[in-house]
Amino acid sequence: MIELRNVNKIYGKGDGAVHALKDVNITVHDGKFTAILGKSGSGKSTLMNIIGALDSPTSGEVFADGKCLTALSQNELAAYRNKTTGFVFQSFYLEPTFTVLENVAMPLIIAGMKRKEREERARAVLEKLGLGDKIKKRASELSGGQKQRVSIARALVHEPSLVLADEPTGNLDSKNGSEVMALLREIADSGKSVVLVTHNHADAACADEVIFLKDGVAAMRGPLLPGEDPYGG
Amino acid sequence: MKITDTFRVSCHNIRHNLGRTALTTAIVAIVSALVMFLLLIGVSFRENLLTVARYAFSVSGATYTMSGAQVLDFHNNINVGPITEEEYALYKERAEAHREVCGDDVAQTNSLSLLESLNDAFLFFTGNFRGFQDTTTDDGWWVTPPVIYAKSFSSVPAGITFREGRSWTPADSGSNAIFVSREIQRRAENGGHIVHAGDEVLLLNLGKEQQLASFTIEGFFEGDDTPFYIGMDKLFELTSASDSLYVKTISMHFDPPAGAYDYDATYASMKSFTEEMSAALEQDYEMADLPGADIFIMLFSDITRRFVNNFVDQMRLVDVLSSIVIAVFALLAFLVLLLSVGSVANSVIISVDKNKKFFGMMKAVGLNARGLRGLVMSELLLIVTVGVLIGIALLYALFPVANSIIVTLFDYLWSAELLPFAVSALIPVWLPLSTVAFFLLLTMLFARGSIRKIASQDVMVTLSEVA
Ligand SMILES: Nc1ncnc2c1ncn2[C@@H]1O[C@H](COP(=O)(O)OP(=O)(O)OP(=O)(O)O)[C@@H](O)[C@H]1O
Numbered sequence A: 001m002i003e004l005r006n007v008n009k010i011y012g013k014g015d016g017a018v019h020a021l022k023d024v025n026i027t028v029h030d031g032k033f034t035a036i037l038g039k040s041g042s043g044k045s046t047l048m049n050i051i052g053a054l055d056s057p058t059s060g061e062v063f064a065d066g067k068c069l070t071a072l073s074q075n076e077l078a079a080y081r082n083k084t085t086g087f088v089f090q091s092f093y094l095e096p097t098f099t100v101l102e103n104v105a106m107p108l109i110i111a112g113m114k115r116k117e118r119e120e121r122a123r124a125v126l127e128k129l130g131l132g133d134k135i136k137k138r139a140s141e142l143s144g145g146q147k148q149r150v151s152i153a154r155a156l157v158h159e160p161s162l163v164l165a166d167e168p169t170g171n172l173d174s175k176n177g178s179e180v181m182a183l184l185r186e187i188a189d190s191g192k193s194v195v196l197v198t199h200n201h202a203d204a205a206c207a208d209e210v211i212f213l214k215d216g217v218a219a220m221r222g223p224l225l226p227g228e229d230p231y232g233g
Numbered sequence B: 001m002k003i004t005d006t007f008r009v010s011c012h013n014i015r016h017n018l019g020r021t022a023l024t025t026a027i028v029a030i031v032s033a034l035v036m037f038l039l040l041i042g043v044s045f046r047e048n049l050l051t052v053a054r055y056a057f058s059v060s061g062a063t064y065t066m067s068g069a070q071v072l073d074f075h076n077n078i079n080v081g082p083i084t085e086e087e088y089a090l091y092k093e094r095a096e097a098h099r100e101v102c103g104d105d106v107a108q109t110n111s112l113s114l115l116e117s118l119n120d121a122f123l124f125f126t127g128n129f130r131g132f133q134d135t136t137t138d139d140g141w142w143v144t145p146p147v148i149y150a151k152s153f154s155s156v157p158a159g160i161t162f163r164e165g166r167s168w169t170p171a172d173s174g175s176n177a178i179f180v181s182r183e184i185q186r187r188a189e190n191g192g193h194i195v196h197a198g199d200e201v202l203l204l205n206l207g208k209e210q211q212l213a214s215f216t217i218e219g220f221f222e223g224d225d226t227p228f229y230i231g232m233d234k235l236f237e238l239t240s241a242s243d244s245l246y247v248k249t250i251s252m253h254f255d256p257p258a259g260a261y262d263y264d265a266t267y268a269s270m271k272s273f274t275e276e277m278s279a280a281l282e283q284d285y286e287m288a289d290l291p292g293a294d295i296f297i298m299l300f301s302d303i304t305r306r307f308v309n310n311f312v313d314q315m316r317l318v319d320v321l322s323s324i325v326i327a328v329f330a331l332l333a334f335l336v337l338l339l340s341v342g343s344v345a346n347s348v349i350i351s352v353d354k355n356k357k358f359f360g361m362m363k364a365v366g367l368n369a370r371g372l373r374g375l376v377m378s379e380l381l382l383i384v385t386v387g388v389l390i391g392i393a394l395l396y397a398l399f400p401v402a403n404s405i406i407v408t409l410f411d412y413l414w415s416a417e418l419l420p421f422a423v424s425a426l427i428p429v430w431l432p433l434s435t436v437a438f439f440l441l442l443t444m445l446f447a448r449g450s451i452r453k454i455a456s457q458d459v460m461v462t463l464s465e466v467a
C-alpha cells in the first residue's frame, strides 16, 4: 500500500515556479489497478513518479507499506526501486544498442544476479509476453508495440509488487494499445499493484480505482462507469 | 552490480561510441607515451650514472679512511679529538664482520706507524699557509720556506746567524737536511721537547694528501726577523699549547676481485660497514662548523673524525643527483599529464552527458550512485588502459630517440666508447601502472563534479534533462 500525505511538488523557484501537485492525499491499494486520469499538464506523471519513488515531493510524505520513502537516501531509494517497482514509459527508455534480453535483464544485472539465472528469468518473461523469438535482436530493431512489451517485460522481470506505467499506449496504434492494456490488467489480476497514467477514459475504465487530477489537485474514486464523463460534465 | 557486469556494460558502451572513445584513447596513448618517455629518460640517466660509478669502483676500488687530529685552536680552544685506541679497536672489530669488503689488512695502516713514530719524534708541520709564499718542490711537497730550508733556498739569506750545528751548503739542496729557527727550538723546549742538531724529525704535510717524511736537523738559526717567522710561531703556539698535537689516520683499500663478483652485495656491505662505523664515532666535525682561524681550517681540512668510504660517498652523490634528475623529469611528466588530463576528463563528462538517457533508465531500475560511478570509472579505466598500452608501443618506437639522447649525454660526460651507455631497455612495471593510476586519479578529480551531479540527482531530473 502506498500512501501520499499532503504531498506538494513545486518545479523551479520564484516567478517561474510551477505548483504541479497541491496537497495530494491518496492511497494506492495492494493488488489493485489504479489509473491516474487527467488532462495534459495536470500533474499525472509527477504524481506517478512520486508514487514510484522516481521523484521526491517538495513537501509531504510518502509511505510504502508503512515505510516512509521521503526519509530514505538516494541509494536506499535506488535499492527500493530495484526490488519493489517496475516502470513502463511512453517512450520505452530501452537501450537501443543492447539486445532485448539484456534490456529486460537490466534490473537483475543491477541487483547483481548471476548471468545464467537472470537470462533464464528474462527469457521466461519474454516468452510469456510472446517475444521469445526476439531475445537476440537489438531493441532498436523492434516495432513500437514490441518495444513496449519489452519494457513491460523489464518492469516484471524482478517480480516487483508495484508496476507503474506512464501513458504506455501513447506511442502505439489502437491494436497494440489494447494489447498493452490487456497485459496490464492481467498483471493487476495476478496480484500486483498497477498504476497507470492516462488521459484516455477508455483506458481508465479498465482500472479498479481512479485518481482524478486537475491542476495538481487529486481526488480518488472507484471505477469509472461505462460512458461516464469523468470530469463531471 | 557485479564488477564483471560493470565492465561488460562499459565495454558495450565503448564499442557503441567508438568515434569518441577512439579519440580519447589516442590522446591517452600520445600523452602517456610522452610521460613515460620523460620518466624513462630520468630513470635511464640514473641507471647510466650507476654504470659510471660501478666502473669507477671496479677500476679504482674503495678506500676506507678515518682520521682524527688532536688540535687545539689557539683562538677558540676547539678540540677535534684524535682517533682513540677504543675507536681503533672498534674499527678492527667491525671490519671483522665485513671481511669480504675489508680484507684482513685492517691493522696494517700507514697511520698506525705514524702513530707510533709520533710518540718519539718531534713533529713539525708544514702546510699551506695563507699569506705566505709557498713553493712546490719537484717531488710534490708543499714547502714553507723557513722549515725546509734546504729544499727551498739555493743560499742562506743574509742576516741569518747559525747558533748551533752547521750552516747551509749547496750540497743540502734536495737532501733531507733541514735548518730550524732558534725560536722553534726554544718553543719546543717549552713544550718539553729537547731537540738538537742531528735529531731526526718527521715532517707531516696536511695538504691534499697527508705525507710524512723523515728529516735531519742540521742547524739552528736565529730566525726571528725572517718574514716566515710568524707562520712558524703560530704553528708552535699550536704545538706548545698541547702535548698531543697529532693526527691519526686509519686507512685501507678494497679492490674488487677480478672477474665476476656480486656488485650489489659488495656495495651493500661496504655501505653498512661505513654507516655502522660512522654511527659509532662520537662526532663528525665539519670544518665549516668550527669558528677557527683560517689557518686552522686550511691546515686540517682533511681531518674529521668521520669514517669515510670514498665509494659509498660517491654513490650517495649519485643517488642525490639522479633523484634530482628523476624529480625534474617526473615534474615535467606531471605537467604534461596535467595539461592533457583536461581533454580526457572532458571526454568523460561528454560521455556521462551523452549517456544521460541510459543512466537515467539505469537509475530508474535501481542503479545507485556507486554503481553509476563504477560504470563511469570502468569505462575510463578501459580507455586509459588501452591508451597506455598503445602508449607503451609508441614508447618502444621512441626508444632510438631516447637512446641517442642518453648516449649523447653520457658520451659528452664520459666516454661511451669505454662504457656501454644505453637507455634502460626494460621499462619498469611501475611506469605504465603509475601512468594509468595518475590518469585515472586526475581525470576523476576533474570529472568528479559532473559525475557526482548525475549520481545524486533525482531520476526524473536525469531523464527529463534528456528531453
Ligand atoms: N522537470 C520539470 N521542470 C519544470 N516543470 C515541470 C517539470 N516536469 C513537469 N513540469 C510541469 O509540471 C506540471 C505537471 O507536469 P506533468 O508532466 O506531471 O503533467 P502530465 O499530467 O504528466 O502531462 P502530460 O499528460 O502532458 O504528460 C506541468 O505544468 C509541467 O510543465
Ligand SMILES: [Mg+2]
Binding pocket: A044, A045, A046, A166
Ligand atoms: Mg505525463
